[in-house]
Amino acid sequence: MYKIIIDSCGELSEEMKENGHFANVPLTLQVDDAEIVDDMTFDQADFLKKVAASEESPKSACPSPDAYMQAMDCDADHIYVITLSSQLSGSYNSACLAKDLFLEDHEDKKICVIDSKSASVGESLIGLYIASCEEAGMDFETVVENVGNYIENQHTFFVLETLETLRKAGRLSNLKAKLASTLNIKPIMGSTEEGSIQQLAQARGMNKALDRMVQSMMEVTKNCENRVLAISHCNCRERALQLKEKIEKVASFKDIFIVDTAGVSSMYANDGGIIMVV
The missing domain is CATH 3.40.50.10440 (Dihydroxyacetone kinase; domain 1)
Known part of the structure; x- marks a missing residue:
């Protein structure tokens, strides 16, 4: 057993x-005075609403x-x-x-x-x-x-729709966040060997960012037919399906599955964020 x-x-x-x-x-997640347990009771829509309304960065325990x-x-x-x-x-x-x-x-x-x-x-x-x-x-x-x-041999990639969480957390200046929003710049992020986060690239617009993310994935992934790829999305299922179609055009994986982000992943990805791991 x-x-x-x-x-x-x-x-x-x-x-x-x-x-x-x-x-x-x-x-456990915290947005201002609200404490939210990341279990079966997690309400993503309500959580994202609270995050958007708060001037503070959400936290987790x-x-x-x-x-x-x-x-x-x-x-x-x-x-x-x-x-x-x-x-x-x-x-x-x-x-x-x-x-x-x-x-x-x-x-x-x-x-x-x-x-x-x-x-x-x-x-x-x-x-x-x-x-x-x-x-x-x-x-x-x-x-x-x-x-x-x-x-x-596992690789994690993600693209953010908004940089507000990074701005609120003090990891991005107000000016940089505003410029990125104005110019529609989407950073393509990935995990390091140690498990921290790094920026891999950036693109103008979400469609180009997804293309670049797929390209980054293919550069480090071999034997796709023997591997399972997973996609999680924060309130953007159509985007996840779009990403899946892009992947299927360039590689044949053993399986690709899609899930909604739970609480902690929703906090990191924020509304519209998408995560891909293989």
Whole structure:
């Protein structure tokens, strides 16, 4: 028996939700005085409305060790915990503490805490990969070794419709944000090997930005036919479908699936943002 626990920055597809091997542990979001739990009750439309109306940047708080321990308390012998990048959140450290505490009373369990070095559907893809390894009959140690190699070859990309969250967070000056908005400049962002965020390129207009993102992805992706690609979008499903069509014109992936961003990913991507991971 195995269990794959993913913090709520990682979206679960409908199939993953129906599969008893997956579980989410929620982070908490804060917009001004409103505290929002990133679980099944998350209302994306209401959250985006609150973010747009606030002069402050939204914030997130990682799950407590106790929340992780509750998720670990299950029948599974092999437990995998996947967190968003340790460069972006304390979720990984919280899960590591939970593992140490839990194993004090459950020495028979095998638990691995995994720093995704990504976010959003990057975490989801890692979970699906672990499930495929378990279903193939691999032992725990082999799965852990293989997932480390998988993460090293995973790439995360995203394009933002608006730079307001970055401006509010102080990561972009008011002047730069205004110029980018006036000139319709869309930055194409990606993850580094360490799991932090870097700008890869920029383009005038969303359509050109999506083209550039696909180009960046193809430059680092091999053996597409053996890989699954995932897209998450924040309130822009038509844009996600457009991106999927662009990808299918240049490569044939094993599968491409699309999900809505949950709370934490909605906070990062903001309204109209789109994330692609392979």
